[in-house]
Amino acid sequence: MSLERPDEHDHDAWMERKELSPIEEVYLTVLIWLDRRLRLVDYLELLEDMYYKTNLQMPKSHTEQYDLDNKFWYWYPLYALGSFSTIAYVVASISGALLGFYYAPSTQAVGGETLRSVAYSNVLFIMGDLNFGLFLRSLHRWSAQVMTAAVFLHMLRVYFTGAYKEPRELNWIIGIVLISLTMVFGYTGYLLPWSQLSYWAGQIGVEMALSIPLIGDWVAQLIFGGFTLGEATLQRMYILHVFVLPFVVTGLIAVHIGIVWMQGIAEPH
């Protein structure tokens, strides 16, 4: 007998000890060969996992375990607000992508003596002539409104249930960045039809930017493309709305939800 410990994972030696029939031997050899390469055991584990997940009762939640349902049922709808804003965001991005096919960010006048810019008349076309265009724009607008409202209420829920506490401070701050970006999303979108309200909301924006001490001029140049509104402003708002913000916000939402997934949802204790 050697002093060396037997190799636990020496499957060949294990097979030799077992006195197998030829068929068994072939079967096991193939199985081991495949498992060595494809790690079948992991998939078996996955299958088993699914089996138990569908057949066993789910573990009790904190609320069920401590019988808090009678106390906290009224919080539950408020716990769905984060999901609601995400869903509204998805609806807004799909309808927005469809609207993008029919919109061009240009303040060029459309011939004649009309004040109508290309952007404005595109919106009129979407609302008036395009099949389902009115519904599409309506859906885009409403989902944006709903998203903003849900995000505000979500923040209130998080505040009043103390869900921003200890391990979740970082997510609270990411949430504040997200709510700000949501409002920037709304603002840039508000400017796109280049209607009378868009124009004057843009005017306020330029003046706000110019009011920032020291870097005001630079900020106005960067975001609004100048000190007066025009083609450059609309194009910058368009690129912010359809290119920059979607990537940034989608990424941040993914991180935000990922952290919630990792840390679990904070219930009031």
Place this chain on the structure above:
Amino acid sequence: MTYEYFERSRREDEDLRQASDYVERDVLAFPTWPHEMIRNLALTSFFLGLMFFISAAVPPHIPGPANANSTPAVILPDWYLYWSFGLLKLPPLNPELTLLGGEKLVSDRVFGVVANLVVVGVIATVPFLNKGSARRPVEEPFWAAIGVGGVVFAFTIAVLSVKNLVAETFPLGPHELFDLTFFLPLVSVFLAYAVLKTMREGYMFELNRRYYRLRPPK
């Protein structure tokens, strides 16, 4: 036989896992998947239907084309920016320092923009100011009252931002409206605090009663 092999194989994995320094931890929280997701599924379907219904029923209106030469009577951003727009109308609060001979330290416009940053900054620091494991509003009447005050202030400052419209509808002078903007949140802070303090008594009573029912004094 297959299972016997897989048992061995799995033990191999198990050994490797134990040898590694990767730690699996239990998290004391409500699982997102599947609990929360399944609960949300029903709400989601309802919510999607609601959004489609509203957008079909209430299509948007579009105002006239942009005209740099005619300023509309009422200029407003979308409703969710009213609070920020209202903060721009705070210059009357900008302190005039006697040391500087009644001059203002920062111009009114800068003051309005800074007010926005201050509000966002204060909200961002909340988790670092309010610590501890208390979660329910009754447990922390102070912070809940601050929250209520914040919500009411967000509303009143939004109303202040549309003061032109308010003046048409209600018999309120600009000064009264301005004072109310700050007075109402204060009132609601005190009210919320008083209510929650009172509720706290009952809440503690309930907790104690449950405690003594479970563990009766000997």
